[in-house]
Amino acid sequence: MMFNWLSLVTGLFYIVLGIVVIVYKFFLTVLEPAVAYPLGAVLILYGLFRIYRAVSRIKDSGNEK
Template sequence: MGLLYIIIGIYIIDKQWFMSSLPPNVSYALGAVLIVYGIFRIYRIWKNRSL
Protein backbone atom coordinates (compact mmCIF):
# COMPACT_ATOMS: atom_id res chain seq x y z
CA MET A 1 0.00 0.00 0.00
CA GLY A 2 2.88 2.32 0.75
CA LEU A 3 4.27 1.77 -2.73
CA LEU A 4 0.88 2.67 -4.19
CA TYR A 5 0.88 6.00 -2.34
CA ILE A 6 4.35 6.75 -3.69
CA ILE A 7 3.29 5.93 -7.26
CA ILE A 8 0.17 8.09 -6.99
CA GLY A 9 2.24 10.95 -5.57
CA ILE A 10 4.70 10.75 -8.46
CA TYR A 11 1.81 10.62 -10.94
CA ILE A 12 0.20 13.73 -9.44
CA ILE A 13 3.48 15.65 -9.59
CA ASP A 14 4.17 14.51 -13.16
CA LYS A 15 0.71 14.97 -14.70
CA GLN A 16 -0.58 17.76 -12.39
CA TRP A 17 -3.92 16.00 -12.28
CA PHE A 18 -6.01 14.50 -9.45
CA MET A 19 -9.73 14.27 -10.26
CA SER A 20 -9.29 17.61 -12.07
CA SER A 21 -6.48 19.81 -13.34
CA LEU A 22 -4.29 21.19 -10.55
CA PRO A 23 -2.04 24.23 -10.39
CA PRO A 24 1.67 23.31 -10.18
CA ASN A 25 2.13 24.36 -6.54
CA VAL A 26 -0.88 22.30 -5.39
CA SER A 27 0.21 19.23 -7.37
CA TYR A 28 3.73 19.40 -5.91
CA ALA A 29 2.41 19.77 -2.37
CA LEU A 30 -0.15 16.97 -2.69
CA GLY A 31 2.32 14.69 -4.44
CA ALA A 32 4.97 15.32 -1.79
CA VAL A 33 2.52 14.57 1.03
CA LEU A 34 1.50 11.29 -0.62
CA ILE A 35 5.12 10.27 -1.21
CA VAL A 36 6.09 11.02 2.39
CA TYR A 37 3.05 9.12 3.66
CA GLY A 38 3.96 6.14 1.46
CA ILE A 39 7.51 6.15 2.82
CA PHE A 40 6.12 6.36 6.36
CA ARG A 41 3.87 3.35 5.78
CA ILE A 42 6.75 1.31 4.36
CA TYR A 43 8.92 2.30 7.32
CA ARG A 44 6.23 1.21 9.80
CA ILE A 45 5.95 -2.20 8.12
CA TRP A 46 9.73 -2.61 8.09
CA LYS A 47 10.00 -1.52 11.74
CA ASN A 48 7.31 -3.96 12.93
CA ARG A 49 8.85 -6.91 11.06
CA SER A 50 12.24 -6.27 12.66
CA LEU A 51 10.86 -6.94 16.14
Protein backbone atom coordinates in the same frame (compact mmCIF):
# COMPACT_ATOMS: atom_id res chain seq x y z
CA MET B 1 1.62 -10.48 9.69
CA MET B 2 -0.43 -10.06 6.53
CA PHE B 3 -1.33 -6.52 7.59
CA ASN B 4 2.36 -5.58 7.62
CA TRP B 5 2.84 -6.76 4.05
CA LEU B 6 -0.35 -5.05 2.95
CA SER B 7 0.89 -1.85 4.59
CA LEU B 8 4.14 -2.18 2.64
CA VAL B 9 2.26 -2.50 -0.66
CA THR B 10 0.02 0.43 0.28
CA GLY B 11 3.09 2.54 0.97
CA LEU B 12 4.41 1.76 -2.50
CA PHE B 13 1.02 2.69 -3.94
CA TYR B 14 1.13 6.09 -2.21
CA ILE B 15 4.62 6.77 -3.56
CA VAL B 16 3.53 5.94 -7.11
CA LEU B 17 0.40 8.06 -6.70
CA GLY B 18 2.51 10.99 -5.48
CA ILE B 19 4.80 10.70 -8.49
CA VAL B 20 1.80 10.56 -10.84
CA VAL B 21 0.30 13.68 -9.22
CA ILE B 22 3.59 15.57 -9.64
CA VAL B 23 4.21 14.47 -13.23
CA TYR B 24 0.67 14.69 -14.65
CA LYS B 25 -0.71 17.36 -12.27
CA PHE B 26 -3.94 15.43 -11.99
CA PHE B 27 -5.78 14.08 -8.94
CA LEU B 28 -9.51 13.66 -9.62
CA THR B 29 -9.27 17.03 -11.40
CA VAL B 30 -6.56 19.03 -13.16
CA LEU B 31 -4.31 20.69 -10.58
CA GLU B 32 -2.23 23.83 -10.69
CA PRO B 33 1.50 23.24 -10.15
CA ALA B 34 1.31 25.15 -6.85
CA VAL B 35 -1.09 22.47 -5.59
CA ALA B 36 0.25 19.41 -7.42
CA TYR B 37 3.81 19.60 -6.07
CA PRO B 38 2.92 19.86 -2.36
CA LEU B 39 0.18 17.22 -2.68
CA GLY B 40 2.56 14.87 -4.48
CA ALA B 41 5.24 15.47 -1.85
CA VAL B 42 2.81 14.72 0.98
CA LEU B 43 1.68 11.51 -0.72
CA ILE B 44 5.29 10.40 -1.22
CA LEU B 45 6.22 11.21 2.39
CA TYR B 46 3.19 9.32 3.68
CA GLY B 47 4.13 6.34 1.53
CA LEU B 48 7.65 6.38 2.93
CA PHE B 49 6.24 6.58 6.47
CA ARG B 50 3.99 3.56 5.86
CA ILE B 51 6.88 1.57 4.42
CA TYR B 52 9.12 2.47 7.37
CA ARG B 53 6.40 1.48 9.84
CA ALA B 54 5.72 -1.80 8.03
CA VAL B 55 9.40 -2.72 7.86
CA SER B 56 9.91 -1.95 11.54
CA ARG B 57 6.89 -4.10 12.46
CA ILE B 58 8.11 -6.95 10.27
CA LYS B 59 11.51 -6.80 11.97
CA ASP B 60 9.90 -6.70 15.42
CA SER B 61 7.71 -9.71 14.66
CA GLY B 62 10.82 -11.58 13.49
CA ASN B 63 12.58 -10.87 16.80
CA GLU B 64 9.67 -12.24 18.83
CA LYS B 65 9.95 -15.74 17.34
